Amino acid sequence: MKQGLQLKFGQQLSMTPQLQQAIRLLQLSSLELQQEIQQALDENPLLEVADEDVAGETDERTDHWDDTPCSAALSNTSSGGGSFDNDTDLYQGATEQSLQDYLFWQMRLSHFSPTDELIATALIDSINDSGYLTCDLEEILDAVQQQSDDDILADEVAVVLKRIQQFEPLGVGSRDVRECLLIQLQRGSTDTFWRDKAITAVSEHLDLLGSRDYRTLARKLRLNEDQLTSVIGLIQQLQPRPGDSFRPETDDYVIPDVLVRKKNGKWIVELNPQNLPKLKVNQTYAALCNGSGQSEDMQYIRQQTQEAKWFIRSLESRSDTLLRVASAIVAQQQGFFEYGAEAMKPMVLADIATAVEMHESTISRVTTQKYMHTPRGMFELKYFFSSQLATDDGGECSSTAIRALLKKLVTAENPKKPLSDSKLAQLMADQGIQVARRTIAKYREALNIPPSSQRKRLI
Known part of the structure; x- marks a missing residue:
């Protein structure tokens, strides 16, 4: 084989540092971009923010947005969350009590003995943010005995726990949902008939309540539909997670690009x-x-x-x-x-x-x-961006549109007779959209919509 030289011309994109920087900036979010700009301003003395009537130019460009819904959102974002009427509101979030602080405050007002206060402190420290006790009473007893020279009995720990469970929020310190609901029922309702039926439903048939098997539940309690509706309404007024009211609200703000x-x-x-x-x-x-x-x-x-x-x-x-x-x-x-x-x-x-x-x-x-x-x-x-599904007339339908239609159908359904996945597929087929039942189930789960058996309501 004879060797030789050959000349070829071609074009090739080179990944220069400038191109790499452009690609990196392109994929940053608005918040990350602001941080990147600030870092560049800090590191490069030749780079600066133009101060020539920037505020006036911004106002001129945004004047026509004042009548739109987004103007308020943008002004709130730029001002850091809005205005405050007084200095107290400004620091209100910093003085909010946690669940444990509120329970300790009630404990100090309850005149516990030194031994009971030691037990109550251990119990409150073992209560999670939802208001439930996370440790067994035996573990609490062992921990307290290591800190006290007195002999402490298991009955003493149980008695102190009963007292804490009567604190506000009612039902705090419960060991499971059943105990939490029963504590609230025993103190929360004055109608003894409906309260007793609700107590029976929670203590003996909580699984039927969870699965919404109201027909079996009505037979077990020997109630007709109207009476069962009253019992279910009483139970739905309870708070299964008593500590939720003490959780700080976190708002995620998004600045539109x-x-x-x-x-x-x-x-x-x-x-x-x-x-x-x-x-x-x-x-x-x-x-x-x-x-x-x-x-x-x-x-x-x-x-x-x-x-x-x-x-x-x-x-x-x-x-x-x-x-x-x-x-x-x-x-x-x-x-x-x-x-x-x-x-x-x-x-x-x-x-x-x-x-x-x-x-x-x-x-x-x-x-x-x-x-x-x-x-x-x-x-x-x-x-x-969404995938496509075929329609009867030969057209195309977006999966996002199907999810929106699915949500609309579920919202408009009769809560006493919720639509099954097969029925939802049939209703969509009536509108010319061919969707399989398993696809409906997949979209329903993506929208956090429970199945028809769990969407059934009596009230």
Whole structure:
């Protein structure tokens, strides 16, 4: 074989540091992006926030949003959760009591003996956030005996537990759901007839209550349907998790990346101006690198200037890509914005990739952890992508639309005769949507909708 040289021309995409930075910024959420921008501002002295009437420009760009539902959400987010009427409200969250603190406060008012107080302290420390005792009485007894020189009997621990179970919230310190409900029933109702029937139902037939087998339960209690309805209504007023009222409420705030509104019959897509500050290169320092000096300081300024320009270009590229993708999604899902989730069209990443002439991996990065604020609520961009199912007329139906229709049918059902999965599939078939029963069951579980046997209600 004769060896030789051959010249070929071709194009190849090189993964430069600038491209890597652009890809990394593209997949960041709004919160992560703000942290990245702040880090860049701290590390690069050539990069700074433009201070030329930034506030005025922001107000001008957001004036037309004042009448939309999202204006209040955005103002609350930017101000850190809204205004406070007085200083007391500002620190109200810091003074909220935990369940254990509330129980200890009641214990100190109950005039326990030193030994009983030692037992009560061990018991309260063993109560979890739901209000249930997590240790056996034998374990509590062993722990208390190690801390006391007196001989403590198991009956003393049981008596102190009974006293704690009468604290507020009623039923705290119970060892299981049955005990918790019985404690509340014994003190909570003055109607002895219904209370006794409810006590019997909870103590002897809790499994039938859990499975909603009301027919068998009515036969066991020897009650007709109206009487059983009264008993079930009394039980439903109880609190099976007495400690839940002391759990702090945690609100997750999402800052939208894209704002969508309807103007003059057209859907307008804009980027949220509060997400991205306007950045610029410090011209005072940048002018120094125009000279021909080769000192370390000059080289440092040139490097930081170039990195600042790359960072600004990467942010602009991210914003442009996000706006193009969001606009393509809105154009594809016009039915959703007009009529709701039931009008959602089937759409995959390839559809948007073709529309904006980008790769599917880029669309995946853009739509991850990016949120769109619409008149119908806040949605992650991933929400608008769904698989398709065929209809009788040869068309296509989105799986998201089917889930919305399923939720609508379940909401409108008769609670005394809930729809089975087979019946739901039949109702959808009547509307021209062919869905198998097992598919209905899968969608129902995804929506956290219990089966028909557990959705049955008597009241």
